[in-house]
């Protein structure tokens with residue numbers, strides 16, 4: 298299967314590619330650096346230059362049938378199939394998403410209870426668990442920071458999707474089942490700590506997350522708790 302550039306190199310910030318189609322203000326390109334909204338991670342933003350004109354990309358989403366990635370433009374442009382397009386990613390925002398997303402996977406390592414939800418944001422992220430025992434906010438924050446300081450490499454691999462029938466417990470987030478029917482499932486491994494299906498963009502090493510803060514743990518039900526996480530800088 299051919300991979301988009303944001304999967305081949307999630308650290309790349311500029312790309313030259315070609316226009317495939319333009320429908321209203323939704324631009325489809327041959328390849329892209331822009332992660333499309335999904336799996337709790339927001340769609341990327343940035344800029345595209347087509348025919349000497351630069352416009353903002355305000356969101357990136359899969360088309361309804363998930364067959365293509367649509368870059369949502371801030372204003373209309375003229376573009377024809379085959380035109381060259383230069384992409385520039387809003388790296389500052391995306392890098393925070395990467396740090397946050399990898400951090401949420403670390404929480405999945407620290408808390409073995411079922412994950413009921415999760416959402417990545419540049420300013421604040423959250424993960425929800427059905428907790429079997431109460432957890433202490435400060436203790437969790439200290440554990441998380443200790444792990445990050447220790448470091449661990451992060452890698453991705455593609456496995457045949459029947460692995461999920463054989464090992465259903467690999468799926469940690471019950472509310473977000475990985476897309477099936479494409480043959481392979483993308484797995485994200487944090488060396489020695491966590492291994493789960495995920496389509497998101499991740500860091501090379503958890504050390505890059507840097508110091509984190511847990512401002513609150515909120516009750517969302519009898520056992521369901523929402524853990525909010527922020528990056529210290």
Ligand SMILES: [Zn+2]
Pocket residue numbers: 336398402494495496497
């Ligand atoms: Zn993930």
